[in-house]
Amino acid sequence: MQRRSLPINRYPTCAFTLQYHSRVHSLVHYVLVYGVSLIFINVLLEQLGAPVPAVPALIVAGALSRDGKMSSTNILLAAIAASLIADYMWFLLGRRYGYRILRTLCRISLSPDSCVRDTEARFERWGLKSLLIAKFIPGFSTVAPPLAGASGRGTLAFVAYDGIGALIWAGAAVAAGRAFHRAIDRVLAALENLGGWALVVIGCLLAVLIAVKWAQRIHFLKQLRLARIEPHELKAMFDRGEVPIVLDVRTTGARKHNPRAIPNAIIAHMDDVATQLGDLAPHTEVVLYCT
């Protein structure tokens, strides 16, 4: 006897449940099928400067690889390839445009501009070896490649150090995912239960992260705008005979790249600039530039 299938539209609740579960399974299915590509795109965008953290995706991928659902080798290869492509692009831009590229980077990046000065000093101290841990330091991973290009480092050495650094960084995230795979599985199960709302939750979290970083940047730039002095204002002070203390606090590399300074500027190092100023009266006007 043939079994007759009931027309689905006579049972709307069943229809909805069936469609709901199939959508959930589709979502998980797509993540597993396209996971490596998603990792590649995520890492590429993050290393180019977009505010889309890749570490959470790498940790989740690590957990899925522990369960045998994804290949950790493919995950690592995708992350390293994406990282090298993005970093090499910034390296070439740094080589082509020099230290000026850092200003463009600050415009598109949501990291506070103050980190650019700190990363310059850090890169100057450690050189290419800093690329081995650059991705673990907020802001440094984006600025280090163009700095390497601007300071004339060799291409092969850059690719080698950057590749190893990407392997260490991605490997640590994947290893963390594998180590905590049970907890991550529980989170994924909870997200699966949310179904389509999971994407809404993830989207909201990302939007909050971007909003917080944006607000930090706006606040920082507002403070900077209030305090800064325009070149024509400084020139007018010189013409009036008012002589503020002008400090050149650029890195050594930046000075070698552009061996000029504002007339009468004092060459200072950011680390001990206050010591170098000595017993200067606190109300003395100080103008400084680090680019």
Next chain:
Amino acid sequence: MLIDKGYTKVRPLAGGLDGWLDAGYPADVIA
């Protein structure tokens, strides 16, 4: 850092040295 040390009038130069040079103002050569 300077503000923490008590200096009250610390002002960054807009555009840095590049901004100064782009405005056409003279600069010294560092030895």
